[in-house]
Amino acid sequence: xxxxxxxxxxxxxxxxxxxxxxxxxxxxxxxxxxxxxxxxxxxxxxxxxxxxxxxxxxxxxxxxxxxxxxxxxxxxxxxxxxxxxxxxxxxxxxxxxxxxxxxxxxxxxxxxxxxxxxxxxxxxxxxxxxxxxxxxxxxxxxxxxxxxxxxxxxxxxxxxxxxxxxxxxxxxxxxxxxxxxxxxxxxxxxxxxxxxxxxxxxxxxxxxxxxxxxxxxxxxxxxxxxxxxxxxxxxxxxxxxxxxxxxxxxxxxxxxxxxxxxxxxxxxxxxxxxxxxxxxxxxxxxxxxxxxxxxxxxxxxxxxxxxxxxxxxxxxxxxxxxxxxxxxxxxxxxxxxxxxxxxxxxxxxxxxxxxxxxxxxxxxxxxxxxxxxxxxxxxxxxxxxxxxxxxxxx
Amino acid sequence: xxxxxxxxxxxxxxxxxxxxxxxxxxxxxxxxxxxxxxxxxxxxxxxxxxxxxxxxxxxxxxxxxxxxxxxxxxxxxxxxxxxxxxxxxxxxxxxxxxxxxxxxxxxxxxxxxxxxxxxxxxxxxxxxxxxxxxxxxxxxxxxxxxxxxxxxxxxxxxxxxxxxxxxxxx
Numbered sequence: 142x143x144x145x146x147x148x149x150x151x152x153x154x155x156x157x158x159x160x161x162x163x164x165x166x167x168x169x170x171x172x173x174x175x176x177x178x179x180x181x182x183x184x185x186x187x188x189x190x191x192x193x194x195x196x197x198x199x200x201x202x203x204x205x206x207x208x209x210x211x212x213x214x215x216x217x218x219x220x221x222x223x224x225x226x227x228x229x230x231x232x233x234x235x236x237x238x239x240x241x242x243x244x245x246x247x248x249x250x251x252x253x254x255x256x257x258x259x260x261x262x263x264x265x266x267x268x269x270x271x272x273x274x275x276x277x278x279x280x281x282x283x284x285x286x287x288x289x290x291x292x293x294x295x296x297x298x299x300x301x302x303x304x305x306x307x308x309x310x311x312x313x314x315x316x317x318x319x320x321x322x323x324x325x326x327x328x329x330x331x332x333x334x335x336x337x338x339x340x341x342x343x344x345x346x347x348x349x350x351x352x353x354x355x356x357x358x359x360x361x362x363x364x365x366x367x368x369x370x371x372x373x374x375x376x377x378x379x380x381x382x383x384x385x386x387x388x389x390x391x392x393x394x395x396x397x398x399x400x401x402x403x404x405x406x407x408x409x410x411x412x413x414x415x416x417x418x419x420x421x422x423x424x425x426x427x428x429x430x431x432x433x434x435x436x437x438x439x440x441x442x443x444x445x446x447x448x449x450x451x452x453x454x455x456x457x458x459x460x461x462x463x464x465x466x467x468x469x470x471x472x473x474x475x476x477x478x479x480x481x482x483x484x485x486x487x488x489x490x491x492x493x494x495x496x497x498x499x500x501x502x503x504x505x506x507x508x509x510x511x512x513x514x515x516x517x518x519x520x521x522x523x524x525x526x527x528x529x530x531x532x533x534x535x
Numbered sequence: 536x537x538x539x540x541x542x543x544x545x546x547x548x549x550x551x552x553x554x555x556x557x558x559x560x561x562x563x564x565x566x567x568x569x570x571x572x573x574x575x576x577x578x579x580x581x582x583x584x585x586x587x588x589x590x591x592x593x594x595x596x597x598x599x600x601x602x603x604x605x606x607x608x609x610x611x612x613x614x615x616x617x618x619x620x621x622x623x624x625x626x627x628x629x630x631x632x633x634x635x636x637x638x639x640x641x642x643x644x645x646x647x648x649x650x651x652x653x654x655x656x657x658x659x660x661x662x663x664x665x666x667x668x669x670x671x672x673x674x675x676x677x678x679x680x681x682x683x684x685x686x687x688x689x690x691x692x693x694x695x696x697x698x699x700x701x702x703x704x705x
Contacts, residue, residue, distance in 0.1 A: 202544055207551060228550075266543070300550045307554040314562050321570030328577035348574060369575060370567035378562060398544070399551035403559060461544070 197472040205393045205464045207306045208247075208265045210240040213390055220245050225308055229267060230299035231258045240302070249279040249293060260298065267302075268295040306400065309392040313381045320344075321377075351376050351509060359513040360520065368516055371411065375404060376509040379456065383501030386460060387494060395504070396460030398453065405453035408512045413445070416519035448515055452508060459504050463497045672702065 211223035224241035249263035259270035270280035281293040424441040
């Protein structure tokens with residue numbers, strides 16, 4: 142009995158302990174108040190021409206993008222953030238330092254010197270710092286594009302930082318491992334003679350759904366089994382990050398194109414490896430008149446790539462769009478500079494948030510379903526020969 | 536819309552690509568070995584147990600049904616057998632009765648025949664006896680006639696009357 146209680150409390154405590162450790166390692170910092178106020182003014186001048194007007198579009202995009210530290214609240218140098226490790230592969234090899242070294246600067250005004258190299262953070266991209274600052278105090282060579290927007294022309298190191306998205310990815314991976322290994326233990330402990338209970342009974346229908354409705358029905362009852370672990374991992378990783386993404390301070394991982402890109406590439410690789418002769422036959426020897434081959438073959442060949450590409454864009458666009466809508470609705474309050482708009486803005490934002498809960502589940506389902514569908518279609522047996530034979534008989 | 540920021544929105548960062556690949560592949564490996572495999576096996580085993588239990592229940596039901604139909608068959612057989620037995624018994628009874636009847640008829644006929652024969656014999660004996668007596672009587676009469684006077688009519692008549700008196704006609 143005592144051991145049962147112990148394991149119970151331990152299971153509950155482990156995630157909290159991890160989070161506490163996470164926080165204590167990264168030790169909350171608050172940027173000093175008196176830090177270079179002139180720089181602050183500078184970047185406002187860089188950012189917007191009118192000082193008062195808030196650029197909501199930029200803020201919305203900024204919120205759905207990745208960042209080098211985990212922003213909690215506050216603005217600019219006064220912001221409270223969780224610093225995260227920055228890992229750069231520069232000319233002098235790898236450099237490791239805490240994102241707190243940038244002191245919340247995202248305008249290229251604060252140089253971090255490490256490993257004989259100098260880096261600045263400009264809008265969450267890390268550049269090699271110039272020797273001397275420009276007129277706005279930025280250690281960057283700024284260049285105006287056709288639209289008059291200033292871009293840095295400095296070189297960039299390869300950035301392997303544990304960004305906000307990476308941190309959330311690691312966190313969600315850990316949660317998934319703890320959650321599902323504990324469920325696996327529950328099955329081992331109670332065996333299969335008893336009905337599932339607790340989180341087991343909540344997640345088992347989802348697991349069975351992915352196995353039966355997604356894997357089995359799309360890949361086929363003979364070959365689906367070896368793809369189930371992959372599909373389950375895709376489904377739950379996307380689902381948990383879609384849901385985490387709804388929490389205001391969290392990262393927009395599933396709405397980050399790098400994340401969806403990797404998943405789509407893996408789907409592409411898995412599909413291509415599983416593809417049988419019929420799949421390639423359909424692409425390079427389509428069942429059509431030979432005269433159409435010059436059009437059909439490139440189209441079919443392109444289809445190999447457009448399918449995972451659509452997969453990448455769909456998840457990214459859905460999650461990002463949802464977040465931008467919520468931020469824009471909340472942003473109405475700041476755009477109108479009136480409290481009276483807040484009931485409308487909050488009402489709409491709440492509605493969209495509830496919709497997003499559905500979208501979170503739906504997009505995880507669709508991504509997994511389409512992945513299974515692509516794998517299944519690459520493994521389907523060809524029937525054209527049979528048809529032509531039948532036709533010959535007739 | 537700020538196209539530069541939009542551009543960074545759709546430009547995948549090398550760092551996140553790297554970390555996502557690493558984490559995802561590790562996650563597939565770790566979850567596959569320590570979570571999905573035991574969970575899926577357990578679910579499969581349970582499903583197999585359930586389907587087995589259902590199948591065995593079904594087969595038990597079938598067995599019972601079979602047993603029941605067997606019982607009914609046996610019962611029907613028994614009923615048939617009983618009917619056959621009863622029929623046989625009835626036939627036996629009837630045949631016994633009929634036999635008894637024929638035997639009785641035969642016996643009675645035999646008895647009647649023997650009685651008839653006996654009567655015949657007795658009658659014959661009586662006739663013979665009567666014949667004998669008549670003969671004797673006739674002889675006696677003749678003797679007496681011979682002995683008496685047969686000269687006159689009266690005498691003859693007297694004699695006959697006399698004789699007739701003596702005749703004791705039974």
